[in-house]
Amino acid sequence: MAKISVDGIEYEVDPDNNLLQECLSQGLDLPYFCWHPCMGSVGACRQCAVKQYRNAEDKNGTIVMACMTPASDGSIISIKDHQATDFRSHVIESLMISHPHDCPVCEEGGECHLQDMTQMSGHNYRRYDFKKVTHRNQNLGPFIGHEMNRCIACYRCVRFYNDYAGGEDLAALGSHHHVYFGRHEEGTLENEFSGNLAEVCPTGVFTDKTFSAHYTRKWDLQTAPSVCAGCGVGCNTAPGERYGTVRRVVNRYHHDINGYFICDRGRFGYDANSSDQRIEVARFRHGQESQFNTLSALEAKRQLNAMIGGDVIGIGSPRASLESNIALRDRVGVQNFYAGFSDGQFNCLQEVTKSLRETGLVCPSIRDIEQSDCILLVDEDITNTSARLALAVRQASRSAATELAKEARIPLWQDAAVRELAQNTRSPLIILSPQGTRLDDVASELHLLRLTEQLHLLQAIAHVIDPQANDLDDYSEANSSLANNIAEQLCRAQRPCLVSGISAESPALVKACTNIGKALRAHHSKNAESPRPIGLCFAMPEANSMGLALLLESGGKSLGAALQRLAQGNVDAAIVMENDLSLRVSAVALEEALAGQTPLLVLDQQHNSFNAKAQLLLPTASVFEQHGTWVNYEGRAQSSYQVFRPSEGILPAYEYLSITDPVQQCLVSSELIIQELARSDSRFNSLTDLRPPRTGISASMKSPRQSHRYSGRTAMYAQAHVHEAQQEQDRASSLAFSMEGVMLQKDASLMASPWAPAWNSNQAISKFQEEVNGELKQGSKGVLLCSRQSNASPYERFDIDSEQKLACFAIAHLFGSDEISAQAPAIQARCVGPYVCMGQSLANALGIRQHGLVQLETATVRVQLPVIIRSKIAQNCIGIYCANEVDKYALLNGKVALQAVSEHESHIASSRAMFDLLLIKDALRGEA
Amino acid sequence: MRFEVGSALSIGAILFTVIIVAAMLIWVERRLLGLWQERLGPNRVGPFGLLQVVADMIKIFTKEDWVPPFADKFSFILAPPIIMVVILLSFSVIPFAPGVGVIDSDIGVLFVLAMASLGAYSVMLGGLSSNNKYALLGSLRAAAQMVSYEVFMGISLLGVVALAGSFNLREIVLAQSDGWFIIPQFVGFVIFLIAGIAESHRLPFDIPEAEQEIVAGYHTEYSGMKFGMFFVGEYLGVVLVSSLLVVLFFGGWLGPGFFPPIVWFVLKTAFFIALFILLRAAIPRPRYDQLMNYGWLFLLPLSLLNLVLTGAYILWQEGI
Amino acid sequence: MLRLIKDTLGSQCVTLWRVFMHAFAKTDTVEYPDVQPQMAARWRGRIILSRDPDGEERCVACNLCAVACPVDCIALQKAEDEEGRWYPEFFRINFSRCIMCGFCEEACPTNAIQLTPDFEMAEYVRQDMVWEKEDLLINGTGKYHDYNFYRIAGKKIAGKDKGEARNEDAPVNLRSLLP
Structure with missing residues (x-):
């Protein structure tokens, strides 16, 4: 702790930080542009000038940039000094010289950091009356709008996009006052985190294009704290609603998980909520007729109750909330409740939950991963399955630079200096993968291996670290040196981390990774070193994969068992909740099961080929439309609050499934389901603390969802009825659908949209953090559900399948693999159809040229897919991207025969256009 | 002691006239x-808007007569008639002209004071029974104000009584045949005027019903004819205080012979009614504490001084 | 003492006298339905949406009127044409809530929303007090004749390319390194 004096008041600050950050941490208002808590200082904008005095006697002082000055002990500075304020007002005036008169037609208006800072710096009238510099804009794809005139050249965009997120296609172009931030040519921004540009840019140069299409000012959005349902990371989001539709999703700060950034799937996938595929009314089919009757919500509930009788099985879903799964389980009984995973994932998750409880291994949060100094990334293409994890892994590769800077005594916030010092020094990131990934550019080693080869290598590594891990004696020479090398790096690391996933659906992989963790633990304890945190985490494909896995942890039954029962036909009805079973099992298995003519009751959000077969189809609420609890890959349960009431007829699944008196609706609130679970199941005890207690002020005075300047209340729906209806009541949470109530600003867990006086932009979040980039004040961080076992368990044993001639692996894509977000128009613009990728030698052997067609055939399925030939792919291995269209399980589990198909040039052209969207850098250009 | 009651016809005529005058005062x-x-x-209903009164009457009679469910029903209904009745009773001792009046009583002045005190009950009951915080505040203010100002009202009259040597209002008028009491009792007149305004809680002393502070004070919850009774009661009070001023200080019906006495009385009373309205148009309302301070710290000593001086004058006149 | 009397009684009497003298002044009341009142040009009456000198809608759907409105009686939704011009998809004023305060006009950065001297807007059916854009939009510039927001803003719209707005240089040629 150091003491500094600001305008005569003493503050205790952290001397490792710069003055700007510490002033903001203390709640002082000091304007800035180029500095960002995650990206450090470069001193580009000159806006945070303060006066610094040498000592108490010094009355003149010197102007310094707060962001470039360490908060060293005894510093005496003044923010209010008139020379400093003058300086700042002149700086902002010159930054504004070419700023267009755009605020009314700018998407950033009203939440613009530049507006805030201009006000704060006291620049009111334009004096410069020469010509403004103008620029032409670029079309940057479906996500990001570009309006270059508004730029103030703070360089935040390129520092985020290139330095932080590893993008390559955005650059500062031109020179002097003609500097231009854009691509070398028009085109879609490639990076998976491009959406964050809209939040990082202090003004309206980069804006959210999907938001602009149905634009609403920030103050008019009804927001509630939510959790992204795009994947298993559980990023915190703040969706905004107006006129009954979700208008945008922005990042909501969570110290341990997403911090300031979310991926593009989470940000732009919201539009699926109002897509034309949305199920809006319940419908019922009599017998085998093709005609449907539509039902009201009440009728639907009655029909459901009438159909649930006798022996009913329920199939849960990893993309439904914990509440809905519990409601289904309680409705059909534990013995009739089946997992909604594919059987492979189910087996994997059984192992994952076991490893989560393992003593000595920690499941790292995103922030932990960012700080780890050696990462072994096994098999999972996390950029496409859990993108936020990939961003964290990218940051972790900078740990070596951090170490170097510490040695050289360079403060870590001196961003440019640290980068200059480190050059390309990176901490070890070892990737084992069947194909090249987007993290290759920061990987220290990339090993292209098939799954079985990876398993052998992992076994070898575990053996090297701790010979007791397995009785291995026949691993190959090549493997041995590689294993030695990797093992050595892992052992040396202070904070090693293993990252894998369950996309491969291989329990052996989970076991192998867990074994390495255990071996490391044994290694450290044997060498009597101080215990080091050994990170081990598995990326989860869906928002509640882990929640459902924990529910099924003991004695859960697999989907396969459910289908078997259905096929036998000794079941009266089957309830399938928010689950497209055609994506979980092969078509043949599903057909067999449904042949039994069991009445099928489906609850879902979007129409798909599976729920078209349902006898009763009920529309359920999306994550934005219900209170829900979601468990992320760490086993961290988090609450999402209802942002708005869905249209009449759409209910959360748990409201359909709970048996209650329709009058006393409060009986089925998610809060009560969770409380009941916490009470009845000791594993979930800690869930009682998940939501802020509904006592005291929050019980009587609710927290508003709408901003204090929400507009149009008496006109929004006046065209339908001039008499204003009573405002929606929310009896199920401590939030209100209104602008009235107590803004519980101190309890950041109930705050979706940060605002502080003079801080209208998202930068206001610093007012709610303990310190900048630190924990939120009093905010709920969620509850970790996986307690460690008291005893360490022995090594896992597993068999590795014998080597096949041709191995298949499934490819996932950030845009398209998630079935819900894939319905959003903006995401659809980035989605591609199914394809196959393979190496050059295999293609040559089959006689396939780049972008040609190949026929894949198994015992049950035959498809023709376009081919992309890559250089970075394991030998004798093909990757299949199914795009939720092709029967994935038939291809992956069967023996695939490949055959080239002759095709037209037009085919080639269209599939080339498709592959251009994929932006795979190592696609071979050679066309034989 | 004389206690003569007039004919039923004249009683009826006086009652009718007084109420009509009070109602016309609205217009x-x-x-x-x-x-x-x-x-x-x-000015839109009838010639010069004269029929406005009729319109108002129709409205007030046909309005929903609503008693709030939380009110004390008995006293809520009882309160408005009280004020009407006591003020109308006060008129019974007013000598309008020779031979015109209800009762010729030797205790006329005392009777008027007694009735004025009873009027306080109406206001208090109305406010208390409404079970409403504004009504309660209003009635508390009214009670304090009326009780306080009755004191000076009474004392300020004593000078007149002493000069006339009688409590009989008719005799007080006759005692002024060689000089109105306004001359010797100017101070008494001023005090009585102020106290009279306060008693009838007219502006600027409408503190019990100050709209800007306590909605409508004691009659916040009243509507329809019950409110109408309070309303008309207030105008009756104005007429009463005006006629008392005329009787006590301005020689009642006395005046030059070219008008009959009753016309003189009516003209003088009309002048004071107009003065009351002018006061409302011109003078802002004082604060509650200012009103009480003014009464107890200024008017009380002044009225006592007035009484003592008057007494001394009378004794000096009688040559003791 | 005299001073006290002068300040209290005296001043009250002067007040009474002055108010009394108002009886002889001319009344200000205009007997409206019989006599049409003379409305000032800046009277805050019926709200209209005006067009710019080129005949295009002035409103850019910035929402500032809606947020300034103390009774929240304005609701609108932004839309954008292919050329980048913002306009309101719908623009609704609930006149049964409007208090004619004129804050919307004050807030409007484009002079689109204006209050006019027309005050005769009573309706028998309350629903008819809800006015949509078609009812509000007039074919003229209203009180402000020359202002054209898009000629000043930097955004490109149909008929105005980058660099063609007031005080703008032609767009930068990025390939050039000349100063």
Whole structure:
């Protein structure tokens, strides 16, 4: 702790930080542009000038940039000094010289950091009356709008996009006052985190294009704290609603998980909520007729109750909330409740939950991963399955630079200096993968291996670290040196981390990774070193994969068992909740099961080929439309609050499934389901603390969802009825659908949209953090559900399948693999159809040229897919991207025969256009 | 002691006239206020808007007569008639002209004071029974104000009584045949005027019903004819205080012979009614504490001084 | 003492006298339905949406009127044409809530929303007090004749390319390194 004096008041600050950050941490208002808590200082904008005095006697002082000055002990500075304020007002005036008169037609208006800072710096009238510099804009794809005139050249965009997120296609172009931030040519921004540009840019140069299409000012959005349902990371989001539709999703700060950034799937996938595929009314089919009757919500509930009788099985879903799964389980009984995973994932998750409880291994949060100094990334293409994890892994590769800077005594916030010092020094990131990934550019080693080869290598590594891990004696020479090398790096690391996933659906992989963790633990304890945190985490494909896995942890039954029962036909009805079973099992298995003519009751959000077969189809609420609890890959349960009431007829699944008196609706609130679970199941005890207690002020005075300047209340729906209806009541949470109530600003867990006086932009979040980039004040961080076992368990044993001639692996894509977000128009613009990728030698052997067609055939399925030939792919291995269209399980589990198909040039052209969207850098250009 | 009751016909005529005059005051007051505020006032119903009164009456009689469920029903209904009754009773001792009056009583002045005290009950009951915080505040203010100002009202009259040597209002008028008491009792007149305004809680002393502070004070919860009774009661009070001023200080019906006595009485009373309305148009309301301070710290000593001086004058006159 | 009397009684009497003298002044009341009042040009009456000198809608759907409105009686939704011009998809004023305060006009950065001297807007059916854009939009510039927001803003719209707005240089040629 150091003491500094600001305008005569003493503050205790952290001397490792710069003055700007510490002033903001203390709640002082000091304007800035180029500095960002995650990206450090470069001193580009000159806006945070303060006066610094040498000592108490010094009355003149010197102007310094707060962001470039360490908060060293005894510093005496003044923010209010008139020379400093003058300086700042002149700086902002010159930054504004070419700023267009755009605020009314700018998407950033009203939440613009530049507006805030201009006000704060006291620049009111334009004096410069020469010509403004103008620029032409670029079309940057479906996500990001570009309006270059508004730029103030703070360089935040390129520092985020290139330095932080590893993008390559955005650059500062031109020179002097003609500097231009854009691509070398028009085109879609490639990076998976491009959406964050809209939040990082202090003004309206980069804006959210999907938001602009149905634009609403920030103050008019009804927001509630939510959790992204795009994947298993559980990023915190703040969706905004107006006129009954979700208008945008922005990042909501969570110290341990997403911090300031979310991926593009989470940000732009919201539009699926109002897509034309949305199920809006319940419908019922009599017998085998093709005609449907539509039902009201009440009728639907009655029909459901009438159909649930006798022996009913329920199939849960990893993309439904914990509440809905519990409601289904309680409705059909534990013995009739089946997992909604594919059987492979189910087996994997059984192992994952076991490893989560393992003593000595920690499941790292995103922030932990960012700080780890050696990462072994096994098999999972996390950029496409859990993108936020990939961003964290990218940051972790900078740990070596951090170490170097510490040695050289360079403060870590001196961003440019640290980068200059480190050059390309990176901490070890070892990737084992069947194909090249987007993290290759920061990987220290990339090993292209098939799954079985990876398993052998992992076994070898575990053996090297701790010979007791397995009785291995026949691993190959090549493997041995590689294993030695990797093992050595892992052992040396202070904070090693293993990252894998369950996309491969291989329990052996989970076991192998867990074994390495255990071996490391044994290694450290044997060498009597101080215990080091050994990170081990598995990326989860869906928002509640882990929640459902924990529910099924003991004695859960697999989907396969459910289908078997259905096929036998000794079941009266089957309830399938928010689950497209055609994506979980092969078509043949599903057909067999449904042949039994069991009445099928489906609850879902979007129409798909599976729920078209349902006898009763009920529309359920999306994550934005219900209170829900979601468990992320760490086993961290988090609450999402209802942002708005869905249209009449759409209910959360748990409201359909709970048996209650329709009058006393409060009986089925998610809060009560969770409380009941916490009470009845000791594993979930800690869930009682998940939501802020509904006592005291929050019980009587609710927290508003709408901003204090929400507009149009008496006109929004006046065209339908001039008499204003009573405002929606929310009896199920401590939030209100209104602008009235107590803004519980101190309890950041109930705050979706940060605002502080003079801080209208998202930068206001610093007012709610303990310190900048630190924990939120009093905010709920969620509850970790996986307690460690008291005893360490022995090594896992597993068999590795014998080597096949041709191995298949499934490819996932950030845009398209998630079935819900894939319905959003903006995401659809980035989605591609199914394809196959393979190496050059295999293609040559089959006689396939780049972008040609190949026929894949198994015992049950035959498809023709376009081919992309890559250089970075394991030998004798093909990757299949199914795009939720092709029967994935038939291809992956069967023996695939490949055959080239002759095709037209037009085919080639269209599939080339498709592959251009994929932006795979190592696609071979050679066309034989 | 004389206690003569007039004929039933004259009683009926006086009652009718008084109530009609009070009702007409609704129109008169609005027109006069309009005049002084450079507006027009009600002018659309009938000639000069004269039938406005009729319209108001129809409205007030046909309005829903609503008793709030939380009110104490008995006293809520009882309160408005009280004020009407006590003020109308006060009129019984007023000598309008020789031979015109209800009762010729030797205790006329005392009777008027007694009735004025009873009027406080109406206001208090109305406020208390409404079970409403504004009504309660209003009635508390009214009780304090009326009780306080009755004291000076009574004392200020004693000078007149002493000069006339009688409590009989008719005799007080006759005692002024060689000089109105306004001359010797100017101070008494001023105090009585102020106390009279306060008793009838007219502006600027309408503190019990100050709209800007306590909605409508004691009659917040009243509507329909019950409110109408409070309303008309207030105008009756204005007429009563005006006629008392005329009787006590301005020689009642006495005047030059070219008008009959009753016309003189009516003219003088009309002048004071107009003065009351002018006061409303011109003078802002004091604060509650200012009103009480003014009463107890200024008017009370002044009225006592007035009484002592008057007594001394009488004794000096009688040559002791 | 005299001073006290002068300050209290005296001043009250002067007040009474002055108010009394108002009886002889001319009344200000205009007997409206019989006599049409003379409305000032800046009277805050019926709200209209005006067009710019080129005949295009002035409103850019910035929402500032809606947020300034103390009774929240304005609701609108932004839309954008292919050329980048913002306009309101719908623009609704609930006149049964409007208090004619004129804050919307004050807030409007494009002079689109204006209050006019027309005050005769009573309706028998309350629903008819809800006015949509078609009811509000007039074919003229209203009180402000020359202002054209898009000629000043930097955004490109149909008929105005980058660099063609007031005080703008032609767009930068990025390939050039000349100063």
